[in-house]
Amino acid sequence: MIRRVLDTAAVLVLLPLAVPLALVTAGIVALGLGRPILFRQHRAGRRGSVFLLWKFRTMTPPRSPDRALADDAVRTPAAGRWLRRLRLDELPQLFNVLKGDMALIGPRPLLPSTVAGMGFAGTTRALVRPGLTGWSQVNGNTLLSDAEKLKLDLWYVRNRSPMVDIEIIVRTLGVVALGERRGSLVTEGGHAGNRRRRG
Structure with missing residues (x-):
């Protein structure tokens, strides 16, 4: 409950800055x-719930006018790549946070079928709300394998704390x-920069 109140308060504080940025992003x-x-x-939410996630579009349709299936790299123009690079495409998710579907910090929101395919690990991962940013997102994100992302997500679920959240926020700004x-991933602990394994 405390995290939910803090998330809501943070989003309300951010809205005066987020709304103008969202309008500019919509124009782009x-x-x-x-x-x-x-x-x-x-997308899959907390404890198996399903919610409708909103983002600014960064890719063109999956098929070209001749109906050929296009590669993701081809479908993502320069404008889309920059929006992703600056995380501006995720601004609409602030309203998902206000609704309680998401948190500011948590595992990346995935498709329900993807989470279901993880089995028990997916159930554990879903003990917390998905977030705008998270431990795997600031430790490589697209540079990581799915297995590495899952390991980091599970570490966060088991070890989350105000200090870890602050570290994630600082690292997000760096990204x-x-x-x-x-x-610098620690294979077992999942926590870079801490010699003492937690969890």
Whole structure:
């Protein structure tokens, strides 16, 4: 409950800055990718719940006009890559946080089928709300394998604390400023920079 109150308060504080950024981002999407401006998809939430996630669109349709299936890299123009790089595509998810579907910090929201396919690990991962940013997101994100991401997500679920959350926030700012870098992962503990294994 305390985390939920803090998340709500933080989003309300951020809204005066987020709304103008969202309007600019919507304009970039409209000019660079066309309509629709928003992408929506059902994702897995806390304890198996399913919610509708909103993002600014960063990719073109999966099929070209001749109906050929296009590669993801081809479907992501420069504008989309920069929106992802700066995390601006995720601004609409602030409303998911306000609704209680998501938290500011937590594992990345995934498709329900993906989480279900993880078995018991997916059930454990879903003990907390998915987040805008999280431990795997600041330790490499797209540079990591699915197994590495899951290991880091599970570490966070078992070891989350105010200090870990603060570290994630600081690292998120670093990712936005410098780009993604693969973290110095501790194979068993999942916590870089702490010699004493936790959890």
